Amino acid sequence: MNKTQNILIIGAGLCGSLLALRMAQRGFQVTLVEKRPDLRKVTQDAGRSINLALSNRGLRGLRLAGVEDAAKKLCIPMNGRMIHDKVGNTFLSPYSGRKDEYINSISRPGLNMLLLDEAEKMPNVKIIFNHACEEVDLENASATFKDFNSKNETTISADVIFGTDGAGSAVRKSMYESHKFLFSFSQQWLSHGYKELEIPAFPENETNAETGYRTYKNALHIWPRGEDMLIALPNLDGSFTVTLFLPYENSEYCFENLTSPEMVHEYFNKEFPDVVEMIPNLSEEFFTNPIGPLGTVKCSPWNAFGKVLLLGDAAHAIVPFYGQGMNASFEDVAVFDEILEKYSSEKTINWNNLFKEYEALRKKDTDAIADLAVDNFHEMKEHTAMEIFQRKRKLETAFEAEFPEEYYSKYALVTFKESISYSEAMKRGRAQDKAILNLLDDGKITDEMSLKEKLELVKKETEGILHDD
Numbered sequence: 001m002n003k004t005q006n007i008l009i010i011g012a013g014l015c016g017s018l019l020a021l022r023m024a025q026r027g028f029q030v031t032l033v034e035k036r037p038d039l040r041k042v043t044q045d046a047g048r049s050i051n052l053a054l055s056n057r058g059l060r061g062l063r064l065a066g067v068e069d070a071a072k073k074l075c076i077p078m079n080g081r082m083i084h085d086k087v088g089n090t091f092l093s094p095y096s097g098r099k100d101e102y103i104n105s106i107s108r109p110g111l112n113m114l115l116l117d118e119a120e121k122m123p124n125v126k127i128i129f130n131h132a133c134e135e136v137d138l139e140n141a142s143a144t145f146k147d148f149n150s151k152n153e154t155t156i157s158a159d160v161i162f163g164t165d166g167a168g169s170a171v172r173k174s175m176y177e178s179h180k181f182l183f184s185f186s187q188q189w190l191s192h193g194y195k196e197l198e199i200p201a202f203p204e205n206e207t208n209a210e211t212g213y214r215t216y217k218n219a220l221h222i223w224p225r226g227e228d229m230l231i232a233l234p235n236l237d238g239s240f241t242v243t244l245f246l247p248y249e250n251s252e253y254c255f256e257n258l259t260s261p262e263m264v265h266e267y268f269n270k271e272f273p274d275v276v277e278m279i280p281n282l283s284e285e286f287f288t289n290p291i292g293p294l295g296t297v298k299c300s301p302w303n304a305f306g307k308v309l310l311l312g313d314a315a316h317a318i319v320p321f322y323g324q325g326m327n328a329s330f331e332d333v334a335v336f337d338e339i340l341e342k343y344s345s346e347k348t349i350n351w352n353n354l355f356k357e358y359e360a361l362r363k364k365d366t367d368a369i370a371d372l373a374v375d376n377f378h379e380m381k382e383h384t385a386m387e388i389f390q391r392k393r394k395l396e397t398a399f400e401a402e403f404p405e406e407y408y409s410k411y412a413l414v415t416f417k418e419s420i421s422y423s424e425a426m427k428r429g430r431a432q433d434k435a436i437l438n439l440l441d442d443g444k445i446t447d448e449m450s451l452k453e454k455l456e457l458v459k460k461e462t463e464g465i466l467h468d469d
């Protein structure tokens with residue numbers, strides 16, 4: 001393999017930084033170009049999710065590049081969903097019956113900085129900040145950037161270009177606007193947007209401040225309210241990052257009509273009274289922090305002329321309700337790397353074939369997680385508060401605890417079982433969900449049955465559904 005090839009990676013977010021590190025480890029000459037200033041030197045604007053749920057598929061990508069252990073030092077384990085009802089009662093719904101299965105809260109800037117540091121240690125990586133890609137010459141693998149320092153335009157050429165410039169990708173736009181090949185693109189927005197708030201850590205001098213955390217640390221907190229929802233993930237400094245998911249309009253409470261501090265307090269006091277006590281500057285934060293849109297982007301092909309490939313959100317942005325966007329983007333790097341390995345014995349890599357093989361393998365999986373993420377939006381805001389859903393989760397947790405080799409819930413298949421693809425996880429998980437809900441609804445799972453009998457019944461029903469599909 002000719003490893004002196006020049007690789008240009010556009011976008012030094014989570015996916016681009018990991019890809020740069022991995023491609024450098026494989027010996028390529030890597031140039032990584034980022035629109036924003038270096039986040040290790042300049043604090044970035046608020047409004048992008050501050051912390052994220054990192055799970056097995058993401059860890060697989062980090063492991064490949066040798067940074068899993070370093071990333072884990074930034075993690076807070078979250079063992080389950082802590083559900084908060086309207087009067088402040090809480091209960092913990094574990095993510096799995098297997099003790100070693102949990103997700104992790106990790107700081108986005110912390111993880112991004114780690115990946116940039118590691119990439120920068122490689123002698124064959126050059127990182128350029130403050131350069132926004134404006135256009136890509138797809139056939140010639142060259143890209144034009146606006147330099148925010150000098151205000152000049154610069155062009156960088158390479159053997160191949162990777163577009164990892166996120167959901168609003170400029171690289172993808174060049175593909176969309178090219179008339180030289182057929183490019184399909186869809187973007188679907190939810191009627192909800194999101195806004196971040198913060199539950200600060202206890203000040204050190206407060207009496208109940210031993211842990212620093214104002215609510216239980218090791219959970220992903222959810223306040224499900226049917227149409228709207230609040231979630232909170234812990235940070236290492238004792239604070240929680242809270243995200244409100246709310247309709248833009250046409251609802252009793254929506255972003256359109258929460259226009260005064262009184263309205264914001266009225267809404268929070270009614271829906272989330274226990275949170276009001278925990279956010280001292282509620283209305284100030286509410287009006288300072290931006291509203292972010294939530295959308296799904298699907299497109300195809302991801303590759304142009306064997307010269308340019310999209311990865312991460314640029315190829316497949318998804319809504320955040322499965323906590324899988326970053327995980328899928330890191331898994332992209334791992335899947336790509338596995339295919340690259342096969343081509344490594346060739347004297348010159350046939351990038352066109354490699355890119356096509358990657359997309360053929362990967363697209364169905366990113367489409368699956370995009371659809372699952374929308375499903376989970378409804379599950380989180382509505383179903384987690386429903387009795388039948390809670391009975392289903394209890395049963396699944398018992399199956400996983402008692403028969404850890406035999407049963408994986410849909411959540412566990414997607415989140416923890418990285419050895420199977422998202423599309424397989426979706427197929428099996430949906431069939432299981434349908435099976436259990438049908439059996440519970442029809443009263444076919446009874447208290448007299450042993451757990452093993454219940455499991456066998458669920459398995460049989462699931463196989464029937466899979467067979468019919």
Ligand code: FAD
Pocket residue numbers: 010011012013014015016033034035036049051052053054131132133134164165166167168169170194243292311312313314318320322323324325326327328329
């Ligand atoms: P990004 O992280 O968006 O990085 C793209 C980079 O490209 C940025 O640095 C950007 O500045 C740069 N860039 C953009 N345009 C240009 C340009 N023209 N030229 C040069 N550079 C450019 N995922 C999870 O796995 N777990 C979660 O819990 C989770 N929670 C989320 C919560 C919210 C509210 C949101 C919105 C998303 C969440 N995600 C989560 C999804 C996750 O943030 C994304 O999937 C992930 O950031 C994708 O990484 P990326 O590198 O592809 O894109």
